[in-house]
Amino acid sequence: MKVAFLGLGVMGYPMAGHLQKGGHDVTVYNRTTAKAEKWAREFGGSFAKTPKEAAEGAQIVFACVGNDNDLRDVCTGDNGAFSSMTKGSIFVDHTTTSAEVARELSATALEMGLSFMDAPVSGGQAGAENGILTIMCGGTQEDFAKTEPVQQCYAQAVTLMGDVGAGQLTKMVNQITFVGAVQAISEGLAFAENAGLDAKKVVDVISKGAAGSWQLSNRGHTMVDDKFDFGFAVDWVRKDLGFALDEARKNGSDLPVTGLIDQYYKEVQRMGGGRWDTSSLIKLLRD
Incomplete structure (x- = not known):
């Protein structure tokens, strides 16, 4: 298919x-053309x-930008994608945004003869690089059927959660759940260190039991090592x-x-860790 991707x-x-x-x-577009x-x-x-130039002739336009205003800009701003998209084409937004902006842009798209889907992702930078993201979609069954095989290029799971906005609401559940896990792991590892245990050995043992999770298996050792340069930043969470x-x-x-x-x-x-990854919560318990 001929597709566009906005945001690199x-x-x-x-x-x-x-x-x-x-x-x-x-065809890709990025605010910094050199990229x-x-x-x-x-x-x-x-x-x-x-974005307007990138979207010309595309059957599907994908986007992954920063926030609500960035999304509005690439959709309906000066030289926005909606202005050049062909009637019947579909805009798929992978940005994590509010559910309100998804519904707002969907309504605008419908008025212009276009379709809009919200499709936030989970899996972080590693998931994107390895093509194993989890995608939570909001939109019509018809649009989902057309876009799901294309999204499979970088996903291990693509699921329609409901109407437009449902994808963003599901992503909110994801974020609520995972930050709770990060805090629990931070408290547990800080306890292990204060108790004089080998914290990495603790991670290896408990990750095989009821405390096991993606966060523990993928961030436990790096948290022990006080390393926090692994993707999803505190500013974004x-x-x-x-x-x-x-x-x-x-x-x-x-x-x-x-x-x-x-x-x-x-x-x-406030500690200067806005660009540290989300596992940096443990810093508060150490410092």
Whole structure:
């Protein structure tokens, strides 16, 4: 298929590469054109200087940008993708955003004869690079059927969760759940260290039992080593938790632990750790 990919950050760059490797005709756009040029040299696709140019003639336009305003900009801003997309084509957004902006842009797309799907991802930079992301989609069954085989180029699981917005709501559940795990692991490892145990050996043992999790298996040893340069940054998780906490106020959910952990991440930012990965919560218990 002829597709476009807007946004070549740590996630989008390899995702777009998997599309090109999968046999699709890919045109990329990035706010910094030099990065788009580099991608084209590496993967053999094309690059464009605006979202509008990248989206021309594409059957599916993918995006993975920073936040709600970035998404609005690449969709409906000056030289936005919606203005050049062919009627009947589909915009698939992999950014983690609010559910509101997904519904807003879906309504705009429908007025223009286009389709919009929210499709946030989980799996981090490693998942994007290895093509094993988990994708949570919101949209129609028809649009999902058309886009799911293409998304499989960089995913191990692609699931339709409901109407537009349902993907973002599911991603909020993901973020609520995983930050709780990170805090629990941080407390456990700090306890192990204070008790004089071999913390890495503790990780190896308990990861095989009821305490086992992706976070423990993939971040336990690096947390012990005080290394926090492994992808998803504190600045970004605070953005995501903001969406979840806002939505919780609207739907009447109590998130006491999530709210507390959000404040812990705020303390990590104050320590200068905004670009550390999310496992850096343990720093608060050491420092």
